[in-house]
Amino acid sequence: MIKKSIFKAKRVANEGVSGWLDDHAVVVEDGLITAITPVGSLSSADDSYEVHDLGDVSLLPGLIDAHCHMHCSATADAQVLALTENNQQLTIRATNNMRKAVLAGTTTIRDLGSRNEVAFAVRQMIQNGHVPGPRLLLAGSPITITAGHCWFFGTEADTEDQVRTAVRAQVKLGANVIKMMATGGMFTPTANPRTPQYSVAVLKAAVEEAHRMNVPIVTHTLSAQGTRNVVDAGVDHLIHARWYDSDPTKGLDYTHETVKKMVDQGQWVDPTLGHALLGQEAKARGEKGPMDPHWAVSFKLVEEEEHIGTLTKMHDAGVRFTTGLDMGMTYGTHDRSAANAWAFVEKLGWSNWNAINAATAGTAEALGLLNEIGSLQAGKIADMAAFSGDPATSIRNLDRASTVIQSGSILKLNNAVLV
Numbered sequence: 001m002i003k004k005s006i007f008k009a010k011r012v013a014n015e016g017v018s019g020w021l022d023d024h025a026v027v028v029e030d031g032l033i034t035a036i037t038p039v040g041s042l043s044s045a046d047d048s049y050e051v052h053d054l055g056d057v058s059l060l061p062g063l064i065d066a067h068c069h070m071h072c073s074a075t076a077d078a079q080v081l082a083l084t085e086n087n088q089q090l091t092i093r094a095t096n097n098m099r100k101a102v103l104a105g106t107t108t109i110r111d112l113g114s115r116n117e118v119a120f121a122v123r124q125m126i127q128n129g130h131v132p133g134p135r136l137l138l139a140g141s142p143i144t145i146t147a148g149h150c151w152f153f154g155t156e157a158d159t160e161d162q163v164r165t166a167v168r169a170q171v172k173l174g175a176n177v178i179k180m181m182a183t184g185g186m187f188t189p190t191a192n193p194r195t196p197q198y199s200v201a202v203l204k205a206a207v208e209e210a211h212r213m214n215v216p217i218v219t220h221t222l223s224a225q226g227t228r229n230v231v232d233a234g235v236d237h238l239i240h241a242r243w244y245d246s247d248p249t250k251g252l253d254y255t256h257e258t259v260k261k262m263v264d265q266g267q268w269v270d271p272t273l274g275h276a277l278l279g280q281e282a283k284a285r286g287e288k289g290p291m292d293p294h295w296a297v298s299f300k301l302v303e304e305e306e307h308i309g310t311l312t313k314m315h316d317a318g319v320r321f322t323t324g325l326d327m328g329m330t331y332g333t334h335d336r337s338a339a340n341a342w343a344f345v346e347k348l349g350w351s352n353w354n355a356i357n358a359a360t361a362g363t364a365e366a367l368g369l370l371n372e373i374g375s376l377q378a379g380k381i382a383d384m385a386a387f388s389g390d391p392a393t394s395i396r397n398l399d400r401a402s403t404v405i406q407s408g409s410i411l412k413l414n415n416a417v418l419v
């Protein structure tokens, strides 16, 4: 028998995720949206539907987060735990993190670096319906140089040949995306965030190999030279996209020519500002706050305003941004993807709707999934999240969802968890 439901809400996102349809209903059959209609025009005769009146809520497409580490703890000691815990411990944490994420309203996640033994097993359990969790796109373990950024996630590859083999191995395991660490990162003491880890030639080999197998490739990059390298190599998305000078006594080394090329090539950027915002708020509450600066950046600290300056120039030039929290890094808890939209509004000055759109339709487009998810339209998968209050008026109303529907199934209804 076909499962049919109707969800009524005071505010329902329009097709473009750019405004509200007042007092509308979303009709769902067999996991797909079949119609969106004013509540007044619903025929009351058809009692084959299960009807849920969600009341004074804002019903949006489920949030999408393009940057997660499912097995990381988001605690102050996240780095130590990622280094020392075994796969069983990491799998238990990842399972719980994915449950928290979906119950907060994030119905699709791209994981950009977790151990292979953890990530693929957790996805299998979610897909088979044994545990709740979001729709998952996986990179598995990221590709990094020996002792490079996040080497302890499991895949070290230095040369062109090794990198090609590493890409093939990830795709063979079921990776939907390749994550490569183009520079060092703050999470890894033996890596240097100010310098590239790979030459353009090695990056190009990885891009060629990923694209040969029809899989996108995204790169972590904090150093200016690393950012220039990945743009030249033609990767699909840039993660962080910062501009640290390779000289540890200097600040940033921004080059606008690189950004123009980024726009021409349609490369998306995940600015990871939501995670920074959560760390700052934790510190303001009296908690430890963000990690101590990595040694490579401690000689010349760069204020956040400078990074925001370069990100604003990039966005003004036409670079599009995804919402990616870097879930699992300190204070980037898996139930707080909404902080991406908060940061777009509060740190970058975007309109609320532009931020909400980025967290749904925009990031769906970046992930190549806009024809399936990202907006509420007939024919799309019924992934939805309802929020009390109106996030178009106050972006902080976008937070943990009160109702979550995934492929038409209700996981949480008016704050009651059903799974």
Ligand SMILES: [Zn+2]
Pocket (backbone or CB within 6 Å): 067, 068, 069, 112, 113, 326
């Ligand atoms: Zn990350």
